[in-house]
Amino acid sequence: MLEIKDLKAEIEGKIILNGINLVVKPGEVHAVMGPNGAGKSTLSAVLAGRADYTVTGGEVSFNGKDLLEMSPEDRAREGVFLAFQYPVEIPGVSTTNFLKTAINEKRKYLGLEPMEATAFLKFMREKMELMEMDKALTSRSLNEGFSGGEKKRNEVFQMAMLEPKLTIMDETDSGLDIDALRLVSAGVNKLKDGERSFVVITHYQRLLDYIVPDFVHVLYKGRIVKSGDASLAKELEAKGYDWIKAEVEQGANT
Amino acid sequence: MAFRFLIYNFTMLLQTIKKDFIQYKAQAEPGNFLTLREAAFAEFEKLGFPTTKQEEWKYTSLKSITDNTFQSTCEIKSLVNDLFYASIESKLTANFLVFVNGSLVNELSKIIEKDNSIVISSIATARKNNQAIFNHHFGKYAMVEGLAMNALNTALLSDGAFVFVPKGKTVEHPVVIFNISDASDLNVLAQPRNLIVAEEQSTLTIVETYYATGTNASFTNVVTETYAGKGAHVEHYKIQQQAGACYQNNFTQFFQEADTNINHVTLTLDGTLVRNNLHFYMNGENCNSLLYGLYVTDNKDLVDNHTRVDHAKPNCFSDEKYKGILKGHSTAVFNGKIMVHLDAQKTNAYQRNQNILLSDDATVNTKPQLEIFADDVKCTHGATVGELDEESMFYLRSRGIPEDVARKLLLTAYAVDIAEKIKIPELVELLEQKIDGKL
Numbered sequence: 001m002l003e004i005k006d007l008k009a010e011i012e013g014k015i016i017l018n019g020i021n022l023v024v025k026p027g028e029v030h031a032v033m034g035p036n037g038a039g040k041s042t043l044s045a046v047l048a049g050r051a052d053y054t055v056t057g058g059e060v061s062f063n064g065k066d067l068l069e070m071s072p073e074d075r076a077r078e079g080v081f082l083a084f085q086y087p088v089e090i091p092g093v094s095t096t097n098f099l100k101t102a103i104n105e106k107r108k109y110l111g112l113e114p115m116e117a118t119a120f121l122k123f124m125r126e127k128m129e130l131m132e133m134d135k136a137l138t139s140r141s142l143n144e145g146f147s148g149g150e151k152k153r154n155e156v157f158q159m160a161m162l163e164p165k166l167t168i169m170d171e172t173d174s175g176l177d178i179d180a181l182r183l184v185s186a187g188v189n190k191l192k193d194g195e196r197s198f199v200v201i202t203h204y205q206r207l208l209d210y211i212v213p214d215f216v217h218v219l220y221k222g223r224i225v226k227s228g229d230a231s232l233a234k235e236l237e238a239k240g241y242d243w244i245k246a247e248v249e250q251g252a253n254t
Numbered sequence: 255m256a257f258r259f260l261i262y263n264f265t266m267l268l269q270t271i272k273k274d275f276i277q278y279k280a281q282a283e284p285g286n287f288l289t290l291r292e293a294a295f296a297e298f299e300k301l302g303f304p305t306t307k308q309e310e311w312k313y314t315s316l317k318s319i320t321d322n323t324f325q326s327t328c329e330i331k332s333l334v335n336d337l338f339y340a341s342i343e344s345k346l347t348a349n350f351l352v353f354v355n356g357s358l359v360n361e362l363s364k365i366i367e368k369d370n371s372i373v374i375s376s377i378a379t380a381r382k383n384n385q386a387i388f389n390h391h392f393g394k395y396a397m398v399e400g401l402a403m404n405a406l407n408t409a410l411l412s413d414g415a416f417v418f419v420p421k422g423k424t425v426e427h428p429v430v431i432f433n434i435s436d437a438s439d440l441n442v443l444a445q446p447r448n449l450i451v452a453e454e455q456s457t458l459t460i461v462e463t464y465y466a467t468g469t470n471a472s473f474t475n476v477v478t479e480t481y482a483g484k485g486a487h488v489e490h491y492k493i494q495q496q497a498g499a500c501y502q503n504n505f506t507q508f509f510q511e512a513d514t515n516i517n518h519v520t521l522t523l524d525g526t527l528v529r530n531n532l533h534f535y536m537n538g539e540n541c542n543s544l545l546y547g548l549y550v551t552d553n554k555d556l557v558d559n560h561t562r563v564d565h566a567k568p569n570c571f572s573d574e575k576y577k578g579i580l581k582g583h584s585t586a587v588f589n590g591k592i593m594v595h596l597d598a599q600k601t602n603a604y605q606r607n608q609n610i611l612l613s614d615d616a617t618v619n620t621k622p623q624l625e626i627f628a629d630d631v632k633c634t635h636g637a638t639v640g641e642l643d644e645e646s647m648f649y650l651r652s653r654g655i656p657e658d659v660a661r662k663l664l665l666t667a668y669a670v671d672i673a674e675k676i677k678i679p680e681l682v683e684l685l686e687q688k689i690d691g692k693l
């Protein structure tokens with residue numbers, strides 16, 4: 001599904017990703033952890049196609065296609081979805097209109113007819129129930145005046161609507177209350193079908209109790225410095241990052 | 255010299271008007287109308303056309319107007335009917351006063367208001383039928399001293415709308431003042447003059463709209479005076495869509511007594527040169543004045559919005575928001591003056607001007623002007639000139655929405671924010687389609 005080879009990226013001359021290697025196969029869930037400023041959001045942004053970053057090296061292929069060559073909209077329509085760490089407020093664009101546009105643009109790209117208005121509304125209602133989204137939220141402007149938790153839930157709601165092949169969640173669990181965390185996880189688990197894959201960026205083991213990862217990676221100074229199974233997350237929760245940082249420094253010195 | 259020819263035309267016109275007036279005077283009650291207009295013309299002659307040497311006209315040159323000749327004509331063509339019926343405004347359930355080149359077209363005008371005490375007519379009719387009210391208010395609010403274009407309008411006004419709403423009455427349906435410049439045969443000049451009197455506790459909605467047809471140039475110099483009696487509520491929407499070589503100078507004056515609410519929206523969607531002068535004078539406490547504007551400019555068009563809010567009494571509120579979208583080589587000017595007089599304690603005045611430039615060749619000149627003489631006031635202002643928000647663009651694109659569609663979604667949202675200040679949903683919906691088509 002996703003193959004990242006020696007990916008390097010910088011912003012304003014500052015190197016942020018310094019040789020990332022990661023392979024995500026269909027149906028897999030990968031957790032990416034790591035201290036603040038390690039480059040996790042940068043990795044997700046580069047994968048989604050944010051123009052602020054300059055890719056200085058490496059390759060990313062998505063289902064055999066060169067992801068880095070594609071515009072952000074094409075990546076999305078090919079099936080990549082990024083749940084933002086900080087979703088943007090867009091006054092004047094209703095969530096409903098936004099999602100209808102997004103879904104129909106994707107269908108157009110795939111050579112499908114646009115979704116009928118009634119079918120769309122029915123589909124949306126289903127997903128709203130799944131995410132326990134209040135009707136008032138979707139009729140309002142996109143994320144405008146939403147609470148932090150509501151914004152995150154709206155991201156997962158959008159994911160449920162767009163049914164991506166690969167979802168990258170950037171700290172979707174931060175700022176969620178216990179019930180919302182359960183809902184968000186349910187949203188993800190519902191979408192799991194053995195084909196769809198997930199890259200879950202998080203700081204907390206908590207989320208991984210609900211969305212059990214196949215692999216856990218630690219990103220530090222723009223590199224994946226350690227990988228393991230779900231137990232690695234538990235170890236990090238207990239011990240923090242110092243031992244990993246020490247390992248890295250030691251590795252650098254030898 | 256073209257300029258002299260123009261004056262020559264005006265002088266001829268003035269003589270005609272003088273003759274008309276002498277005739278009128280001979281058979282009707284005496285009044286000061288002629289004196290008023292003579293004085294106005296003298297003022298205009300003294301001032302001449304505004305030039306860019308004057309601070310208020312620094313960025314807006316009228317040379318393209320003064321280098322042209324214009325005729326006043328009242329011949330009505332049938333294609334004017336087509337234009338009217340194709341317009342979005344004509345779809346409204348409303349009262350219509352339709353003017354072509356400044357003259358009333360009876361066949362297209364239609365008053366559906368049932369209450370006979372409410373007057374919706376032309377100025378010409380009002381001067382006969384509602385003389386006392388007319389004389390009491392006419393020329394009292396839109397000053398001519400120092401304002402050349404107002405002086406010119408007052409001296410040579412053609413016709414216009416007269417609306418009178420007596421105390422406590424509500425006008426059920428909007429009053430649409432529908433102006434068409436028909437420049438099919440020659441360059442045309444129209445100087446419409448509107449007088450709106452909303453007495454104490456009355457409610458009224460005005461839709462003032464401008465269209466043009468024909469390949470010659472047109473120049474519209476219009477003045478609208480609105481008097482809002484104590485507690486009156488006036489909704490006033492101005493929609494400018496004059497396509498072609500169209501020049502317009504628009505002066506709108508609101509005079510507010512205590513406890514009045516005025517909600518004004520200006521949408522400028524077309525026009526080669528549009529200069530709007532929007533003035534509010536709060537003559538009593540607890541007034542609310544809302545001023546909203548949207549301009550979408552293209553080509554070499556110039557849209558200039560000069561606004562002035564006079565907080566003359568305490569405890570009044572004004573909120574102003576003007577937004578622009580500029581394309582091509584167009585220019586926008588915004589000058590927002592807020593005068594807080596010595597007496598006007600507890601004033602709340604807000605002003606914003608936002609501009610989105612879609613072209614490197616477009617220019618914005620924006621200037622807030624706050625003159626505050628009272629000490630206990632809250633005033634804020636801000637102006638921005640920029641491009642579409644990149645974060646928002648990326649967010650939309652990351653959901654599979656192509657760049658051009660995303661841009662349009664954001665621009666429409668930005669523009670509709672202003673259009674939605676109009677409280678006639680059918681009209682807003684049609685305008686949104688219109689705006690969408692422009693973006």
Ligand SMILES: Nc1ncnc2c1ncn2[C@@H]1O[C@H](COP(=O)(O)OP(=O)(O)OP(=O)(O)O)[C@@H](O)[C@H]1O
Binds near residue numbers: 011014034035038
């Ligand atoms: N626009 C930018 N300009 C300069 N530096 C930037 C920019 N964006 C990110 N960085 C830097 O890149 C580094 C990685 O940032 P990133 O947001 O990817 O970290 P993160 O791992 O997601 O951290 P967190 O856990 O706090 O979310 C940080 O040092 C950050 O300051």
Ligand SMILES: [Mg+2]
Binds near residue numbers: 041042085
């Ligand atoms: Mg981050």
